[in-house]
Amino acid sequence: MRRNSTHTHSHSRMYERALFALCLLTLVLFQSAASCELRPVLAQVPKRLPAGYVISEVTLKGCVAKPVAFTSSDPDFTVNTDGTIITVRGLEITTKRFSVLVQDENRSDWRVDIILSCKDELSQKSSSAAHKRTKRRWRPLPFSVVENDSPPFPKELEMIASDSSVNYTVYYQISGQGVTTDPVGLFILNKNNGMLSVTRAVDREQYPQFNFIARVYDVSGRETDAFLPITVNVEDKNDNAPEFIGGRFFTVEERCRAGTVIGQVNATDKDQAKTAHTLIKFTLHNATDMFSIDPFTGIITAKTNTLDREAQDKVYAEIEIRDMGGAPNGLFSRGTVVITLTDVNDNPPTFKEKLYKAKVQENQENVLVTRIQVEDKDLVNTPNWKALFEVTKGNESGNFRMETDPKTNEGLLYVIKGLDFEKTPLVKLEITARNEVPLVGPDTKWLSVPLELSVGDEDEGPEFNPGILYLKVKENVANGTVIGTYKALDPENKNSNGIKYYKMTDPGNWITVVENTGELKTANTIDRESPLVHKDMYNITIRAVDESKKTGKGMVIIQIEDVNDNMPVIPGTDLIMCSKDDTLSSVLVEAVDMDQRPYSTPFIFELGADQDGKWKLKDTTESSVVLEQAVAMPTGLYSVPLLVKDLQGFGKEQTVNVRVCTCEREENGVGICGARSASSSLGSLGILALVLSGLLLLLLSLLLIFICSTKRDKLYISDDTGTGGMLLKSNTEAPGEEVKDGALMMIPGAEVVDGSLQSGLMESKNVTSASGRYGQQFFQGGGVYNTTTQEFGTEKFYSSGRYDNNIYGNNTLQKLSNTSALDTWKTNGRYLDRKLAYFGDEEEGRYADDLLKTYGHEGMGSPAGSVGCCSILGEQESLDFLNTLGPKFKPLADVCYTTNRTGN
Incomplete structure (x- = not known):
């Protein structure tokens, strides 16, 4: 029993709590409902209401939550977000009843009844003093007018009205752009009923929008409402065709690859942007096999890689620009784009003849032989057109040179080394023509042409063979020794009959030439150490004269072989030996020999037989020896005999004068002697010389x-x-x-x-x-x-x-x-x-x-x-x-x- 009693008690408590919560919620809702004042909106309006007429305003007084949405039950009326009721279209009424559904921020719905009644003007006037209203803001929707509209004018646009007209007899005025400022008088307003009209056609491209204000006054001239900003948008018509802007001249290299961008055609349209009226399409009407154009960007590209300047250097492409995206009803314009093809070296110089022939006399030098004409289709006077000529075959000996005539572009063939009829009566050459820049294109190459040059014969002077004769001769050979024979041949008969020989140059007069035989004999001593000899070689030139007094010239180079005809010599025999601190001093003795090895260095140095034992030699090199004191000696002048011999033992004894002095200072590690008096250095003979000189x-x-x-x-x-x-x-x-x-x-x-x-x-x-x-x-x-x-x-x-x-x-x-x-x-x-x-x-x-x-x-x-x-x-x-x-x-x-x- 107790258990059931407890259970019943708990249920009783839960019921009481739920009842309390329900009462509390009912109280809150009742208070909320009681706080909102939902009164119907009663408004007296004119019998004829234009579109956009402001009826009244819906408000929720005393509500905790704010209204967020309004919905009209009558489609002829709409409610703005601020609760203003506006007519959607023009209509006539006597009475009108509908409701507005209001939703607050708590998603609660409320309904407000709207009752409109039509009252005549007299009753409005009599009751105007009794029903005064506060000023309200009037915000009609933006008006619009179509540009370039067709007559008749004026044309009514919209009606504006203030809700103060319910309580007052009012009239309206407008001012601003299109009314009182440029363009003046475009808009007019019926001051009594607020009907706005346009008086003439307007161009949107000139005036896309108008902004002016409307004011409302009562009969006493007092404003009964705040002024109303009015916006009139000019609706666009497709009345402007597209126009080209920017340059229409482009260049591109011939033989460019397909897809190469050449340039971009630009166009514009004065109609309203981002509409079909300004959507332009580009169309190419000719040269479609050479170029293509993007329909909406206007970018022109090469369609092929075979553009040829030589066939057509300028292309006049006709391009159409049409708005409405290219639709048939779109407006369009046409223009010409000039595309210039620039030159590349895609044409080699071509020869006018398949074989050229020319003639030249033998032995002629630096003469013009012939002119070679070529044609080049590339642009004249450019590196692609200028020709360069070369003898590619037959000029192994360097007999020819080619130049280009800058005016005619012809090849000029010169002979710079005389030709020999006896050797080559007919010379076959190959001439190749190029341009200053490389060729373009895989199938193009430089062209060549053969040329046959006939060599004319003439009587020539004798020729030495070889042109330079080398002879080896030992120096100091006896006079009259035959060292060789140098003969010349007549080119015509290939013999030496009747040819005489004469010496042209012989700086040392060492050689005699036998007139009839061409033998070369020594006339004077040949000295390898002579300054006339350069690198052991001595040159003479010989002239050969035939019976017809024609001459030829040859050169003999004598290579002189050395003999041991010079002994080593000490060039500086006066030496100075500087002694310091009682140490034994030394001096370097150097020798030279004009001969070459093995007749010169290394030298052999020995003290002479008459030396007094005061000197010794050390540190011998190939061409020098160090002379050192064997004992300490006082200052003075000493004569030391030295025997110097070359590698073959050929030499003589020479005397070296050594002056021993005392070191006073050092320069670069070498001792320097002090100053000495003239009398002590000259001696008795020197003093006598001074007296005689005086x-x-x-x-x-x-x-x-x-x-x-x-x-x-x-x-x-x-x-x-x-x-x-x-x-x-x-x-x-x-x-x-x-x-x-x-x-x-x-x-x-x-x-x-x-x-x-x-x-x-x-x-x-x-x-x-x-x-x-x-x-x-x-x-x-x-x-x-x-x-x-x-x-x-x-x-x-x-x-x-x-x-x-x-x-x-x-x-x-x-x-x-x-x-x-x-x-x-x-x-x-x-x-x-x-x-x-x-x-x-x-x-x-x-x-x-x-x-x-x-x-x-x-x-x-x-x-x-x-x-x-x-x-x-x-x-x-x-x-x-x-x-x-x-x-x-x-x-x-x-x-x-x-x-x-x-x-x-």
């Missing part, structure tokens, strides 16, 4: 005074030196006559440039004497000149001989001795003797008309004064002594001249 310079100064001349001006010697010296003799010398004014000597043909006399160098001789450095003298026509580059003991004398080529001119001073420096003085003495004899001559034009007189005693009052050397050289600040020779010169000339005639 005396010689004194004499030369005197001679310069006597014979200097500038620009043919006369030379005078002044007599007013003012010296007090006197020349004493056993007899007395009278003052003597005045020497005539004038130049002492005129040098015929001599010109003076910058104070120096010009003359030719005639002769030079070397005189070897004691070693050392002194100076160099040059005796030249017109003066004596000194330099400072001559080694002491080696003097060069030059005599140009420009004194009328008489007893003084063209003289060669002879060397007297090779051992004594005093011989130099004697040589100069002879020169001075001849000079004095020349001035003492009584020949007409000389300045010795006043003969020299000798007196027994020269007194104190002599007008000549002293003739001492010092008086002559004392006045160097004045050159007035040149104005006259004066009496001062005469005693000196008399003494010297008399001594010369009586002495030595």
